[in-house]
Amino acid sequence: MVSSPNEPESVWLDEEAGPVVRPYAVTGGRTRPTAGDFDLITLVVATQPVGSVREPLSPEHSAILRLCQRPQSVAEVSAHLDLPVGIVRVLLGDLLDRGLILARGPNASTPQPSQRVLKAVINGLRSL
Amino acid sequence: MDFAPSETARLPVAVKILVAGGFGAGKTTLVGSISEIEPLRTEESLTREGIGIDDTAGVELKHTTTVAMDFGRITLSDDLVLYLFGTPGQDRFWFVWDELALGAIGAVVLADTRRLAACFPSVDYFERRGTPFIVAVNCFDGAPRYEADEVRLALDLDPGVPLLLCDARRRASSKEVMITLVEHVIDVRAREPAVNLG
Numbered sequence: 001m002v003s004s005p006n007e008p009e010s011v012w013l014d015e016e017a018g019p020v021v022r023p024y025a026v027t028g029g030r031t032r033p034t035a036g037d038f039d040l041i042t043l044v045v046a047t048q049p050v051g052s053v054r055e056p057l058s059p060e061h062s063a064i065l066r067l068c069q070r071p072q073s074v075a076e077v078s079a080h081l082d083l084p085v086g087i088v089r090v091l092l093g094d095l096l097d098r099g100l101i102l103a104r105g106p107n108a109s110t111p112q113p114s115q116r117v118l119k120a121v122i123n124g125l126r127s128l
Numbered sequence: 129m130d131f132a133p134s135e136t137a138r139l140p141v142a143v144k145i146l147v148a149g150g151f152g153a154g155k156t157t158l159v160g161s162i163s164e165i166e167p168l169r170t171e172e173s174l175t176r177e178g179i180g181i182d183d184t185a186g187v188e189l190k191h192t193t194t195v196a197m198d199f200g201r202i203t204l205s206d207d208l209v210l211y212l213f214g215t216p217g218q219d220r221f222w223f224v225w226d227e228l229a230l231g232a233i234g235a236v237v238l239a240d241t242r243r244l245a246a247c248f249p250s251v252d253y254f255e256r257r258g259t260p261f262i263v264a265v266n267c268f269d270g271a272p273r274y275e276a277d278e279v280r281l282a283l284d285l286d287p288g289v290p291l292l293l294c295d296a297r298r299r300a301s302s303k304e305v306m307i308t309l310v311e312h313v314i315d316v317r318a319r320e321p322a323v324n325l326g
Contacts, residue, residue: 039231040170040199041142041211071139073211075170075199084173084194104139106231113143113233115314117208121143121233122310124204125303128162 026060026087033093040075040085042105044068044092053100060091061100068101140207145309146228148215148254149238150246154266155214156198158238158296162303163200163212171196172224195224212306215250225253234260234313236305238296242271244282251283260316262290264305288316 024031036042046068050057053065060081067080078088095101106112113121147155160167172195198214213228215235229235237250247263254261265279274282280291290312295301 040197040213040228041144041231043139043142043209045139071209073142073201073209075197075211075213076168076201078170079168079199084171086173102136102139104136105142112231113141115317117141117143118233118310118314118317120208121204121210122307122314124202124208124210125307125310128202128204128299128303 024087026058026083027090030090031086033089033096035093035096036089036103037105038074038089038092038103039105041073042103043071043073044077044101044103045071046101047099055098061095064088064091064095065100074105140203140205140209142209142211144211144213144228144232145306146213146215146225146232146235146259147238148225148235148247148250148261149266150240150243150250151217152243153238153240153246154268154296155238158236158264158266158294158302158305159198159200159212159214161297161299161301162202162306164203165201167198167200167214169196169198172227195221197224197228210306222253226257229254229257229259232259234262234309236309237261237263239263239265239279239283240268240271241265241274241279242268244279248283251285255286260309260313262292262305262309262312264292264294264296264308266296267293 046065049069050062050065057065060083063081064077067077072080074085074088074092077092078085081088092101092103096103147158149155156167195216197216200212202210202212204210215225215228235250235254237247237254239247251261251263263279263283263285265274265276267273276291276293285291290308292305292308294305
């Protein structure tokens with residue numbers, strides 16, 4: 001939206017506009033996700049292309065789905081969308097609820113990778 | 129999470145390593161020299177209730193504050209991705225460290241010999257928390273050179289904690305730092321299988 005400097009703000013901001021650029025405006029004021037337990041390194045991938053989603057999506061939800069056509073961590077989603085992690089968690093929870101993403105992250109029962117994974121990390125680093 | 133393994137199996141496993149140290153010790157340089165992407169910045173937006181009660185000195189009366197974390201990514205294979213997170217330097221953000229440390233493989237504490245004391249809080253933190261860590265002394269141009277043993281003594285480091293010299297700008301050096309850490313983690317876990325699970 002481009003506003004000319006002479007026009008009063010009120011022309012552009014009616015009730016429907018809602019709060020402007022307050023971070024939690026994009027979540028409708030929600031601070032906790034309705035689904036999922038998103039660690040910073042939980043990997044997220046879209047289950048379908050954005051174009052094939054029938055239901056209406058907010059610009060932020062669409063942006064996440066576009067970004068997550070390849071697996072991305074929660075931290076990467078936050079960085080690329082320039083949104084705080086807390087907000088990204090809420091948005092991801094919405095998408096998870098609607099089956100539009102899959103997520104895989106550390107969980108309470110296995111917070112630490114196994115020795116096998118650690119050895120794979122070393123091998124991977126060595127061959128960089 | 130509530131998924132059948134078959135559904136999420138096509139997603140890689142992600143692991144994380146923390147890079148800590150005082151302000152200006154070269155955390156982001158280290159992450160950047162080995163990351164396949166330019167280090168990214170993510171922000172945690174915090175309400176005042178999230179800030180530790182005994183650490184509020186100096187925190188102004190505002191509703192939210194922001195903690196920035198720089199991180200990098202290394203794709204190790206089709207099914208394994210490593211993330212390196214620089215810890216926020218401000219002491220009053222320990223609770224962010226707690227979140228970062230949860231599930232982390234271990235940590236690299238970067239030491240700068242010009243300001244050695246700046247890494248004491250990081251060493252203390254990981255010792256207290258039981259997170260396996262190593263110390264990497266970043267050899268800056270013009271910084272005083274010390275032998276590894278001298279730095280170890282100055283840091284009062286447990287003999288079991290590996291310490292090595294590095295150049296955080298060099299990819300090969302950063303790679304060696306990361307390998308040293310993960311080897312140390314494997315050793316620690318082999319010795320004490322019952323600890324460091326949190």
